[in-house]
Amino acid sequence: MPGLSAIRHRQHNEVDDVRDIAIENANTPIIPDEMDPDALARSLPAPMVFVDLETTGGNALDDRITEIGVVEVGPHGVEQWSTLLDPAEPIPPFIQQLTGITNEMVHGQPLFETLAHGLAERLQGKLFVAHNARFDYGFLKNEFRRAGIAFQADVLCTVRLSRLLFPSAARHGLDALIARFGLAPLGRHRALADADLLWQFWQKLHTIYAPDLIGQAVQRVTKRASQPPQLPDDAIDALPNRPGVYLFYGEGDTLLYVGKSVDIRARVRSHFSSDHQVAKDLRISQEIRRVEARRTAGELGALLLESQLVKQLQPVHNRQLRRASQRYSWQLAPDADTPQLVSAKAVDFASAGALYGTFSSRTHAQSALRALADEHRLCCAQLGLESVGAGRPCFGYQVKRCDGVCVGDVPLAAHTERVREALATLQLETWPYDGPIAIEERGADAAEVDYHVIDRWQYLGSVTSREALDTFVDTLPAVTGFDHDIYHLLGRRLAALRQTSETGANGMTGRLSTATEEAVPAPSRHKAAPLVVLPLSRPAFRLSPLEPPDATPGRPSAALLRRRQPRPEDPAQFRLPFDAH
Secondary structure, three states: OHHHHHHHOOOOHHHHHHHHHHHHOOOOOOOOOOOOHHHHHHHOOOOEEEEEEEEOOOOOOOOOEEEEEEEEEEOOEEEEEEEEOOOOOOOOHHHHHHHOOOHHHHOOOOOHHHHHHHHHHHHOOOEEEEOOHHHHHHHHHHHHHHOOOOOOOOEEEHHHHHHHHOOOOOOOOHHHHHHHHOOOOOOOOOHHHHHHHHHHHHHHHOOOOOHHHHHHHHHHHHHOOOOOOOOOOOOOOOOOOOOEEEEEEOHHHOEEEEEEEOOHHHHHHHHHHOOOOOHHHHHHHHHOOEEEEEEOOOHHHHHHHHHHHHHHHOOOOOOOOOOOOOOEEEEOOOOOOOOEEEEOOOOOOOOOOOEEEEEOOHHHHHHHHHHHHHHHOOOOOOOOOOOOOOOOOOHHHHOOOOOOHHHOOOOHHHHHHHHHHHHHHHEOOOOOOOOOEEEEEEOOOOOOEEEEEEEOOEEEEEEOOHHHHHHHHHOOOOOOOOOHHHHHHHHHHHHHHHHHHHOOOOOOOOOEOOEOOEEOOOOOOOOOOOOEEEEEOOOOOOOOOOOOOOOOOOOOOHHHHOOOOOOOOOHHHHOOOOOOO
16 A cells, blocks of 8 residues: 555654554455445435636636535435536636636526525535645635635645645655556646546545544545645644744745734634635735745834835735835925925935835825825915916815915915925924834743844844844944835834823833933733843954055056945945935
8 A cells, every 4th residue: 555655654743643543444445446436425424515716817806606516425325416507707718728618618607696595505514625625715705705605625735635645755646646546637727527537536546545533634634625636644743833024835835925913823824714814814825835934023023024025025915015116205394395205215215304105106195195185275376286387276275275375365474384384294204313213022932032123214134142243233234225115013002101201101121332221111921021222333444554465666556446345344335325414
């Protein structure tokens, strides 16, 4: 029994459990190579339905079913049922070529909703078996939901079952099963034909393993129906239930997604328990091959690390945290009447005053200012959003949304004051410290601690001890610019810490050689430890003497022509990419 031999050499705990059952049943007679399918169907402890679908695409939320095939087995024997469906949308040409199902074939066929109740009765109470079951189950669940039916079933994925019972096999797709077990396809990529292949695979299993062994394997796999079949069986169970960041990898170790949570294991599991409802989770579950976790002491560390990894690694399915190529803000100087749009390349957002909002494009910035104008009856011409001649009314004045500063009905100074009041809700806070800071974050276990180093609203990195922090401070990397995400993540937190500190809170417990401390009260034993801010000082610049290289008279030295990378003590590396003054 080659499959049993493979199981005995598998190292995963779940397979070891199955192996133990195989050993216990070593003397149990094995079902012969040939058997009566009806007899096998009637011997099953519970009825099963082997299901396959053909669809217009791979997205269970947007695409539709074109064909359903069902092989129903149980006490009544074996029954087959299939039907074409009108998807009410065109079938893409490559899908037509793959399945042979054309737009002409489905035209005039029933809509899913017309047979939804009958199909639900056929499937209800039976073990739902499919190959890569997440795909088929997700499509059916969404179609039933559109028809007003809450469909739920126990799901068995034959990909996962094959991986569990035959761990030494390299591939577990339908074509691989056909080749490995000599299955007889009635066709390929047609619903009933593929569903019948699953039934043949089920029969073949009973010629290799004892029924008790198969039953135990089914029980193991069915419990994990929400886990993508490409992941190892213990991949999610092995994740920590602590704060941190998780990374999903696909084929060729392509990074698909980076996420964060205070409970990594629970959050990862939630991706796959609802993937039939969320398009992104569905795509990830179809592509994922590996998951990696990186623990942090607490939630803040997870948020900072997620932001950093997304910007550095650019995962396929992360969108919101990717660094915008440019950032804009409105600036209204004390002596100005009209706000000016400035970019982070020209103005230091961390130190410049009178900045309002951060926007990823000029269009978004102008839309935000126009919305404020509409809400506060401001003049778009005076704001620079419209071009009109001197003394001529803006469009807002003509539709009674402007008080008339453009035509002299309202003093310019009064209008400017209202502009400042409207912009106040978007005002950016300048960096409130004299230099970089470290935020001390302790986890549920007091021994777990992270020190997050921030400077001018940019995250520079984290370390896990005071000693490491001292070393890190000695070689602080340069600040390269304002980080919108870090500003929004930390702005309110740091403001709350400063307010608490200013009202007389203490609780400081020691000093760094490079830092003084600012803290909130020491935590009670039932609350999470508060954050502690440690203002840091960058190391003094040190210039080392440099002997000039030997040079041949009349020729410039090659050493002088070679571009030198800046050393840690080189002041030039700390220069901002703009003029701070």
